[in-house]
Amino acid sequence: MKKVQFSGIAPPLLLIAPQMAIVVIFFLWPAAEAVRTSFFIQDPFFGRAVFVGFDNYVNAVTRSDYLRSAAFTGVFVTAICAISLGFGLLFAVCADEVLRGEGPYKTLLMWVYAIAPPVAGLIGVMLFDQHIGPLVDFFAFFGWELQTGVDYWDTAFAMTVVAAWKQIPYNFIFFLSGLQGIPRSLREAAAIDCRSPARRFWTVVFPLLAPTSFFLLVINITYAFFETFGVIDVMLKGEPGNNPVSLVYKVYLDGFRGQDLGGSSAQSVILMVGVMLLTVVQFRFIERRVHYA
């Protein structure tokens, strides 16, 4: 905090009031409500709530469809992180190295960031469509008959590709800015010591990118969990049937379609705890990052 400050009670309260009001009404209240509801079973027709303790949690985590969804989410998140971080880093390293044309490449590679996930999902539906999708033809050429929307893992594959594709520009932007932050003198010194560009990259450059990579990993995990909702919803055309759904999508399905308020809230709370842990890790890391940077 500043050493020199204004005094007075009214001005700061006035200034902070809008934010506090919004946070209390639209954040604290719903969050508390989620925790409360998770201990009750709601009767959707009569509006009665019966206290059931941790039953909703036990039910949620032992049901086979929840476990299936959790398993899928694990694979989904891992694959998205691996693909989008991998390509993001690859493109950033190449863009950093080319002497001419960096600007145009940068623009062309980053603007997909601005596309909304459901819009990406819509394009994905088309590309993976049985009738009109060029990607289905492409994979058929290699003898893989993709049946998106029918086959569980084929649908999962299509959703993963689209969700990862959408996230590549974000990682590219951060990796590139991380690379450009590495002092030139350091690279020159490395170039004198070691002739192999690949070895220089893995022993000198990549460790210096570690803070960026770790930060991006956390962001990508958050993205894969939450922001892929739009991709999934559009690619399933709102009809999940036997198709893969992520844990966040399941909260939505059970709460809004299934009217299982208690179960949905219990799943919400489980996710909340997960995100909190992730954020704590991230905050600890931010302190370290300041130290290194």
Next chain:
Amino acid sequence: MPDASFDAAADAPSPAAKGAARRAPALRLRWSSVFNHGVLIFGVFLMMGPVVIAFTSSTFDPIAIHRDGLKLGWGGEFLSTYDTVLFEKSGFTKEVNGLLMLFNSMVMGLGFAIGKVVVSILAAYAIVYFRFRGATVCFWVIFSTLLLPLEVRILPSYEVVQSLGLLNTYTGLIVPLIASATGTFFFRQFFKSVPEELLEAARIDGANWWRFLVDILVPLSRTMIAAIFIIMFVVGWNQYLWPTLMTTEEGYFTIVRGIKQIMQVWIGANIPAYNEALALAVLAMLPPVLIVVIFQRMFIKGLVETEK
């Protein structure tokens, strides 16, 4: 990094092998830069390809697409398709067209960006420049919102908004999304980096807290505000889950929300209107993409700075 100048520098102290040294790096430069450009061109193809084919296909009629698949080239149906999507009323109630949805998205994007910037600046100003009772509590309450994205508390949030009678209103669409503290967090960091002497000088000149905010702090944060504004506009425009739940009246649909409607019409259709769906997708991505491309430098700066 492994560009030729460094390799040449490494070779410099061996004049005996001068000829070979001169040739080898030149050769390596060529191959490595061919590789780099190759990878980047592949990347451009990977990132642009789907969008390009979506756009070109939207200029064909749906029967041609149904017969041959997604198409490259120019189908000649551009004007009629985009005319239909933009101006023809569709949906169950025949109340909504593309133009109205674009307008709603614009309200959402601008409202979200302006609301977020204003609310965050005020709150961050109070936190950094005032000492008051409960400041620490306020700080932690606000920053606790960073812990929980909207997606994990959608059902109770929906019920709260419903009980306030805000379903199908712009307020209900925008205000709950402002609850997250990303903007406040960022402005707090920025204000803390502003030199203390500024405030001292301003006080000597007799500026009160309001004058200091309006005449000094806000002009000082101009570029930061612009960067945050651009990012928040894109985030607001691209919202999907919240508008999907909040708006059941088609008159309030944003264009990204409208995508879901398109998909539902799709299911029963014999030959779905591929071209119109793709045209809608192109329209939905156009404004945020333009803004990001035009203000690229500011956008990247804002993104990289805020997320730190």
